[in-house]
Amino acid sequence: VTTDDTAGGAARGSARDLLRLVATGMADSRADLARLSGLSPSTVSQRVEMLIAQDLLREAGAGRSRGGRRPRQLEVPTDTGVVGAVDLGAHHARIATLDLSGQIVTVREFAVEVSEGPEPVLSKLLAHLTDLIGELPGGRTLRGIGVGVPGPVQHDLGTVVSPSRMPGWNGFDVHGFCAEQSDVPVVVDNDANLMALGEHRWAHADLEHAVYVKAGTGIGAGVISAGRLHRGAQGSAGDISHCRVSADPTTLCSCGNTGCLEAVASGAALVDALRTRGLSVTHPKDVTRLVQDGEPVATAATRGAGRAIGEVLAVVVNFFNPQAVVIGGILADCEPLLASMRASLYERCLPLATQTLTIERSSTGVNAGVLGAAQLVIDRILDAS
Amino acid sequence: VTTDDTAGGAARGSARDLLRLVATGMADSRADLARLSGLSPSTVSQRVEMLIAQDLLREAGAGRSRGGRRPRQLEVPTDTGVVGAVDLGAHHARIATLDLSGQIVTVREFAVEVSEGPEPVLSKLLAHLTDLIGELPGGRTLRGIGVGVPGPVQHDLGTVVSPSRMPGWNGFDVHGFCAEQSDVPVVVDNDANLMALGEHRWAHADLEHAVYVKAGTGIGAGVISAGRLHRGAQGSAGDISHCRVSADPTTLCSCGNTGCLEAVASGAALVDALRTRGLSVTHPKDVTRLVQDGEPVATAATRGAGRAIGEVLAVVVNFFNPQAVVIGGILADCEPLLASMRASLYERCLPLATQTLTIERSSTGVNAGVLGAAQLVIDRILDAS
Numbered sequence: 001v002t003t004d005d006t007a008g009g010a011a012r013g014s015a016r017d018l019l020r021l022v023a024t025g026m027a028d029s030r031a032d033l034a035r036l037s038g039l040s041p042s043t044v045s046q047r048v049e050m051l052i053a054q055d056l057l058r059e060a061g062a063g064r065s066r067g068g069r070r071p072r073q074l075e076v077p078t079d080t081g082v083v084g085a086v087d088l089g090a091h092h093a094r095i096a097t098l099d100l101s102g103q104i105v106t107v108r109e110f111a112v113e114v115s116e117g118p119e120p121v122l123s124k125l126l127a128h129l130t131d132l133i134g135e136l137p138g139g140r141t142l143r144g145i146g147v148g149v150p151g152p153v154q155h156d157l158g159t160v161v162s163p164s165r166m167p168g169w170n171g172f173d174v175h176g177f178c179a180e181q182s183d184v185p186v187v188v189d190n191d192a193n194l195m196a197l198g199e200h201r202w203a204h205a206d207l208e209h210a211v212y213v214k215a216g217t218g219i220g221a222g223v224i225s226a227g228r229l230h231r232g233a234q235g236s237a238g239d240i241s242h243c244r245v246s247a248d249p250t251t252l253c254s255c256g257n258t259g260c261l262e263a264v265a266s267g268a269a270l271v272d273a274l275r276t277r278g279l280s281v282t283h284p285k286d287v288t289r290l291v292q293d294g295e296p297v298a299t300a301a302t303r304g305a306g307r308a309i310g311e312v313l314a315v316v317v318n319f320f321n322p323q324a325v326v327i328g329g330i331l332a333d334c335e336p337l338l339a340s341m342r343a344s345l346y347e348r349c350l351p352l353a354t355q356t357l358t359i360e361r362s363s364t365g366v367n368a369g370v371l372g373a374a375q376l377v378i379d380r381i382l383d384a385s
Numbered sequence: 386v387t388t389d390d391t392a393g394g395a396a397r398g399s400a401r402d403l404l405r406l407v408a409t410g411m412a413d414s415r416a417d418l419a420r421l422s423g424l425s426p427s428t429v430s431q432r433v434e435m436l437i438a439q440d441l442l443r444e445a446g447a448g449r450s451r452g453g454r455r456p457r458q459l460e461v462p463t464d465t466g467v468v469g470a471v472d473l474g475a476h477h478a479r480i481a482t483l484d485l486s487g488q489i490v491t492v493r494e495f496a497v498e499v500s501e502g503p504e505p506v507l508s509k510l511l512a513h514l515t516d517l518i519g520e521l522p523g524g525r526t527l528r529g530i531g532v533g534v535p536g537p538v539q540h541d542l543g544t545v546v547s548p549s550r551m552p553g554w555n556g557f558d559v560h561g562f563c564a565e566q567s568d569v570p571v572v573v574d575n576d577a578n579l580m581a582l583g584e585h586r587w588a589h590a591d592l593e594h595a596v597y598v599k600a601g602t603g604i605g606a607g608v609i610s611a612g613r614l615h616r617g618a619q620g621s622a623g624d625i626s627h628c629r630v631s632a633d634p635t636t637l638c639s640c641g642n643t644g645c646l647e648a649v650a651s652g653a654a655l656v657d658a659l660r661t662r663g664l665s666v667t668h669p670k671d672v673t674r675l676v677q678d679g680e681p682v683a684t685a686a687t688r689g690a691g692r693a694i695g696e697v698l699a700v701v702v703n704f705f706n707p708q709a710v711v712i713g714g715i716l717a718d719c720e721p722l723l724a725s726m727r728a729s730l731y732e733r734c735l736p737l738a739t740q741t742l743t744i745e746r747s748s749t750g751v752n753a754g755v756l757g758a759a760q761l762v763i764d765r766i767l768d769a770s
Contacts, residue, residue: 013398013423038398040425152737161737209617221704225610232594232706236737243700244733246631257733315628315700319606321617348629348642352537352546352621 013037015047016382019056023076023101024205030074048074055080055141056100056382076101081143082136083377084129087191087369088121088149090114090165090217090268091283094366095129097136098374100143102201104367106132114150117168118160122147122177144185144381146373147178148194150218155235158188164218164241164254164262187380191369192238195328195362196222197229198371203363209322211238212362215309215337216329217267217284222372223320240316241266245308261312265305267331273301284330291334299336306337310344317345321353328362398422400432401767404441408461408486409590415459433459440465440526441485441767461486466528467521468762469514472576472754473506473534475499475550475602475653476668479751480514482521483759485528487586489752491517499535502553503545507532507562529570529766531758532563533579535603540620543573549603549626549639549647572765576754577623580713580747581607582614583756588748594707596623597747600694600722601714602652602669607757608705625701626651630693646697650690652716658686669715676719684721691725698726699733706738713747 018037021027027036034044051057059072078099087094091114096107108128112121125147133142151163158175160166178186196212204210210224221238223230230237241262242255253263263269267284274281274290277297281287290298313325325345331337342359349357362368403422406412412421419429436442444457463484472479476499481492493513497506510532518527536548543560545551563571581597589595595609606623608615615622626647627640638648648654652669659666659675662682666672675683698710710730716722727744734742747753 038428039423040428043423043425152735154737162735209615209622223704225615226613228611230594230610230705232738233708233742234706234737234740236703236735237594237706238704239706239735239738240700240704242733242735243703244631244696246629311629312700315625315697316704318621318628319608319623319625319701319704320615321619321622321624323618348627350537350547350621350624350627352539352619353617353624355619357618 013039013043014382015051016379018044018047019051019076019378019382022057022074028073028075030072033074051382054381078103080139080141082133082140083143083374083381084133084145085370085373085377086125086129086145086147087194087373088112088114088125088147089191090150093125093128094370095125095132096367096370096374097132097140098370100378102371102374102378104370104374105136107367107370108132109366114166114169118172118174118177122174126178126181142182142184144187144377145178145182146194146375146377146380147174147186147188148191148369148373149174149188150191150216150220152236152239153188153190153193155189155231158186161236162255165268185377185380185384187373187376189373189376190220190222190235190238192220192222193229193231194222194370194372194376195368196224196238196372197375198368198373199326199328199362199364200224200227200229201375202371204324204326207323209320210324210326211313211316211320211322212326212328212368213240213309213313214329215265215267215305215327215331219262219266219309221316224322225320240312243312243315245311247304247308247311261308265308267329270298270301270305270331274298288330288333291336302331302334302337303340305331306334306340307344309337310341311348313341313345314348317349317353317357323356324358324360326360326362328365328368332361398424398428399767400436401764403429403432404436404461404763404767407442407459413458413460415457418459436767439766463488465524465526467518467525468528468759468766469518469530470755470758470762471510471514471530471532472579472758473497473499473510473532474576475535478510478513479755480510480517481752481755481759482517482525483755485763487756487759487763489755489759490521492752492755493517494751499551499554503557503559503562507559511563511566527567527569529572529762530563530567531579531760531762531765532559532571532573533576533754533758534559534573535576535601535605537621537624538573538575538578540574540616543571546621547640550653570762570765570769572758572761574758574761575605575607575620575623577605577607578614578616579607579755579757579761580753581609581623581757582760583753583758584711584713584747584749585609585612585614586760587756589709589711592708594705595709595711596698596701596705596707597711597713597753598625598694598698599714600650600652600690600712600716604647604651604694606701609707610705625697628697628700630696632689632693632696646693650693652714655683655686655690655716659683673715673718676721687716687719687722688725690716691719691722691727692729694722695726695729696733698730702730702734702738702742708741709743709745711745711747713750713753717746
């Protein structure tokens with residue numbers, strides 16, 4: 001667990017920045033790296049040797065000649081090391097193995113109830129991950145594990161703090177528990193942060209400022225500022241779930257306040273509301289199914305949820321002025337929710353703040369979380385090297 | 386006018402970063418600069434020569450010896466160049482001359498009504514600035530002018546966009562107008578952004594993430610993210626004035642919506658409200674005076690304003706998780722406003738987000754804006770060099 005608050009490291013030119021230049025195909029030699037980073041050739045060589053010693057980079061014969069001595073070509077090995085990624089939701093988990101360039105090798109999803117408590121749930125996840133790694137072709141070494149949980153995480157400690165709908169998890173040291181059962185680096189973060197990282201890395205790497213909203217059983221956001229994940233002072237940046245919204249100020253939230261966004265517009269709140277109206281729903285995906293089937297009560301409820309989310313995002317967009325708002329999570333498949341969210345956001349935003357704003361559905365979809373978890377642990381391995 | 390969205394430049398190690406290392410006393414030789422920046426000695430030398438050629442750095446004889454050749458000592462000349470800074474408010478302006486390390490040389494404040502329109506107001510400001518520069522001892526060269534205005538500024542163009550209470554200013558090219566009357570670089574920004582820059586540079590340079598609120602005739606905020614000014618996609622980041630608050634949803638705002646923070650809690654709104662109650666107030670400073678005199682109606686009104694500001698800041702703090710919220714502007718002198726603001730902020734924030742949050746009054750006070758304007762134009766001069 002690191003104490004830095006950016007995804008990409010403090011300085012452009014760090015070992016992780018050099019690795020990323022190679023992983024993304026922007027550089028394939030020490031000369032390229034020196035030119036792109038502005039670092040001295042000796043600093044570049046020193047960092048490259050470190051990455052090679054860590055098996056995070058390797059030399060692959062002769063590169064393109066530019067006259068004079070033929071440079072040795074650099075590449076990220078994709079057939080030796082892997083990282084494990086876990087994206088835990090309220091009712092399911094998605095786990096994956098990824099190569100050191102961050103691409104998915106294998107992926108699996110299964111049902112698990114977060115309410116069973118941290119030890120049973122995490123043990124199950126780690127067992128599944130061990131299985132998944134065991135099924136890989138030989139010669140792959142596990143290098144690290146990234147874990148996302150659907151609640152607030154104090155990033156410097158890797159503990160869950162005051163989560164909603166996660167009984168038994170408050171104060172639980174997720175990092176410590178996972179690290180004890182593994183001899184590789186473990187990083188833990190909030191699911192929305194990981195989604196932001198994954199989506200940004202693989203679908204919107206050009207965006208400087210963006211907000212990624214996860215609308216699932218709970219509601220959270222991940223923030224990209226100046227191209228890097230913004231965690232804030234305590235790691236809680238993006239947690240908009242207890243912002244007050246004007247709709248239904250009487251609804252009591254698990255936090256003890258009333259009128260929280262989460263209590264009004266989350267998948268869990270919609271399930272409760274629709275069940276009260278006599279509809280047969282158990283999980284947020286049932287809500288999405290009903291809306292897609294044109295069920296009017298469910299559609300009206302998701303419209304209300306969309307308005308409430310848009311109301312909070314209007315403050316966020318005025319304050320942060322992002323280039324894009326990206327929506328993921330199971331409720332992002334409800335078109336009426338997105339439409340109402342856009343309407344209420346546009347109604348309350350400054351003209352300047354929405355002039356070039358794009359609002360779109362996540363491109364990496366269900367994989368955003370595991371892609372982000374892998375990115376985070378790869379960065380962690382680099383920080384330690 | 387630059388298109389970058391950070392105060393300090395894209396990379397640590399840029400010319401402006403090197404200058405800042407010298408200006409803040411962290412480095413006084415090329416060797417120090419190479420060590421602190423990680424740049425190669427040749428890159429450092431190249432940038433230092435450029436800064437010397439621009440008269441932004443100079444060599445000051447022999448520095449401390451570390452054995453071997455005695456390094457030449459570097460310093461920022463404080464007796465040759467100056468920059469001009471203008472901080473325009475709704476009813477007054479503060480102008481200053483500052484040396485190239487960003488320290489105030491001379492400063493002056495006078496009454497001016499922004500409602501007189503851009504050309505008369507800006508002409509008056511530039512005339513005052515010319516006077517102020519003329520009064521300096523000889524040998525000082527004007528190197529640039531930084532201008533802050535109390536409304537939204539599209540940073541890449543330097544134009545004012547959809548301001549409140551600035552009749553005639555919408556779409557006005559402040560940058561173009563000032564640049565035409567001057568042969569030095571001109572930068573234009575929103576007053577709250579400049580206050581954030583000035584306060585951060587001189588009072589809180591250690592803070593990574595902070596929000597500076599200006600509570601004056603209008604309400605605005607400036608955002609520091611990862612140690613640098615966050616402007617966002619269009620330069621409107623921090624503009625919280627049209628966020629909806631729950632108090633008095635019937636008040637029509639100049640933007641055409643109702644219940645905006647500005648329409649409920651700004652100095653202008655308080656003046657209107659107190660005048661309706663028969664109190665003798667013309668400017669926000671009259672409100673502050675009444676509150677300091679213990680006038681109950683004024684005190685109650687500023688408490689309401691504080692609650693509304695706190696309500697919006699609660700969303701901001703949940704979303705951004707800053708280390709500090711700093712309040713400046715004339716209303717920051719109303720203790721009851723600060724108390725109510727704190728109360729409503731703490732009531733609606735995540736425990737994790739407020740665990741180590743500090744909420745305090747601006748330390749640089751009335752000079753925050755001119756200090757920030759100078760910082761911005763010094764950075765601009767460096768970008769161009």
